[in-house]
Amino acid sequence: MVSGSSTEHWDIFCAVVDNYGDIGVTWRLAKQLANEKQIDITLWVDDLNSFSHILPQLDPQLTTQVHYGITINQWTVPLALTYQPGAVLIEAFACELPDEVKTVLLKLHSDYKADSSKQKPPVWINLEYLSAESWVEGCHGLPSMQPSGLKKHFYFPGFTDKTGGLLCEGALLKQREEWQNDPQNKMALFAQLGLKGIEVQDNVISVFSYESSALLALCQHWQQSEQTTHALIPKGRSLNSLRSILPTQVDQLTSGEQIKLGNLIIHILPMTDQESYDKLLWSCDFNIVRGEDSFLRAQWAAKPFIWHIYVQEDDYHLIKLDAFMQLYCNNLPPELAKSWKALNLAFNQEQDTQATQHWQQINLANLPLLQHAAQWPIDAINDVDLVSRLVQFVKNS
Numbered sequence: 002m003v004s005g006s007s008t009e010h011w012d013i014f015c016a017v018v019d020n021y022g023d024i025g026v027t028w029r030l031a032k033q034l035a036n037e038k039q040i041d042i043t044l045w046v047d048d049l050n051s052f053s054h055i056l057p058q059l060d061p062q063l064t065t066q067v068h069y070g071i072t073i074n075q076w077t078v079p080l081a082l083t084y085q086p087g088a089v090l091i092e093a094f095a096c097e098l099p100d101e102v103k104t105v106l107l108k109l110h111s112d113y114k115a116d117s118s119k120q121k122p123p124v125w126i127n128l129e130y131l132s133a134e135s136w137v138e139g140c141h142g143l144p145s146m147q148p149s150g151l152k153k154h155f156y157f158p159g160f161t162d163k164t165g166g167l168l169c170e171g172a173l174l175k176q177r178e179e180w181q182n183d184p185q186n187k188m189a190l191f192a193q194l195g196l197k198g199i200e201v202q203d204n205v206i207s208v209f210s211y212e213s214s215a216l217l218a219l220c221q222h223w224q225q226s227e228q229t230t231h232a233l234i235p236k237g238r239s240l241n242s243l244r245s246i247l248p249t250q251v252d253q254l255t256s257g258e259q260i261k262l263g264n265l266i267i268h269i270l271p272m273t274d275q276e277s278y279d280k281l282l283w284s285c286d287f288n289i290v291r292g293e294d295s296f297l298r299a300q301w302a303a304k305p306f307i308w309h310i311y312v313q314e315d316d317y318h319l320i321k322l323d324a325f326m327q328l329y330c331n332n333l334p335p336e337l338a339k340s341w342k343a344l345n346l347a348f349n350q351e352q353d354t355q356a357t358q359h360w361q362q363i364n365l366a367n368l369p370l371l372q373h374a375a376q377w378p379i380d381a382i383n384d385v386d387l388v389s390r391l392v393q394f395v396k397n398s
């Protein structure tokens with residue numbers, strides 16, 4: 002079977018390592034390129050089961066299918082579909098391209114070298130992980146000559162104008178603002194999700210983290226607090242940390258279930274598509290997020306958050322965490338910055354007492370933190386989003 006035909010289309014290859022971040026970022030990128038730049042996208046994914054958690058209408062059995070106008074192909078070994086080279090080829094997060102694709106690239110390269118009227122090889126881009134570290138500026142856009150003579154470009158997302166920018170749809174911040182201007186929207190969303198008993202004055206916190214004993218400590222704190230707290234937790238890894246306070250085994254919990262523990266009510270949520278997850282982040286008072294994509298979406302939600310970063314070897318993730326926290330706290334009053342950083346660090350390092358202590362210091366109603374969270378998206382986007390920078394980058398390549 003043949004996939005795509007125009008040389009104008011772009012291919013994106015995504016290998017799912019674990020969790021949902023690789024496919025989550027790639028899927029957002031594909032949607033935005035298609036919607037806002039009218040680019041014909043073919044997305045090749047090696048694990049459609051994982052993908053279906055964030056795109057419920059996806060059928061993991063199909064070799065090829067179209068959703069949101071994007072062709073989604075199963076990346077099988079060997080490839081069940083023929084790769085037709087387009088204008089751009091993106092490998093997400095340094096995934097190893099299929100042999101069939103490499104063979105096509107080599108042939109195009111040698112044919113084009115011999116005769117420049119032949120089809121040009123696609124612009125080959127490796128999309129890297131997001132980091133706020135300063136070295137990113139020096140590496141963004143660098144070409145890497147392959148032994149074959151082909152050129153691959155490293156594209157680094159980032160927070161400054163010398164990086165590849167941040168994924169953010171053109172209308173997103175306005176849509177979010179309109180949503181948040183009318184409190185009825187969040188109450189309607191909670192009702193739609195089957196969440197009962199949430200009053201306007203209650204604290205509502207979404208939780209999408211990895212395992213951390215600090216989460217348990219925070220839940221125990223909320224349990225005893227005066228104000229009612231609702232923790233909205235999708236089925237997944239966060240719940241593993243709460244085993245000791247849950248009435249049943251984690252795998253027996255069903256979405257829609259509510260567990261009342263003193264003044265804390267835990268609501269078990271289903272995983273939804275990305276658009277609904279965004280609305281959930283917009284609707285909560287505080288979000289606990291993780292990885293790369295939910296971390297960024299929590300920033301666009303303009304609400305305070307804890308970032309549970311994906312663990313890397315030799316604690317490298319703590320350097321990445323620190324780089325982001327420095328940037329995020331630049332314009333925060335020093336005392337507040339100190340507490341917010343300490344809270345994030347405590348959550349990531351499973352320091353239970355410190356997490357609870359710093360939680361109390363930042364206090365959900367802390368006006369400067371809320372104002373900062375609202376201003377941050379505008380500052381962080383730095384005029385131009387990732388997709389617009391990427392399209393320009395391709396034009397210049």
Ligand SMILES: Cc1cn([C@H]2C[C@H](O)[C@@H](COP(=O)(O)OP(=O)(O)O[C@H]3O[C@@H](C)[C@H](O)[C@@H](O)[C@H]3O)O2)c(=O)[nH]c1=O
Nearest residue numbers: 020021022025055272273274275278292293294295311
């Ligand atoms: C909870 C929820 C999440 N999502 C989406 C949001 C994101 O696109 C995706 C989750 O991705 P992340 O937040 O990045 O967290 P993650 O932990 O799932 O992914 C991680 O995977 C590793 C392999 C990477 O190296 C990490 O950097 C990180 O990206 O799931 C939904 O669409 N619906 C939901 O209900």
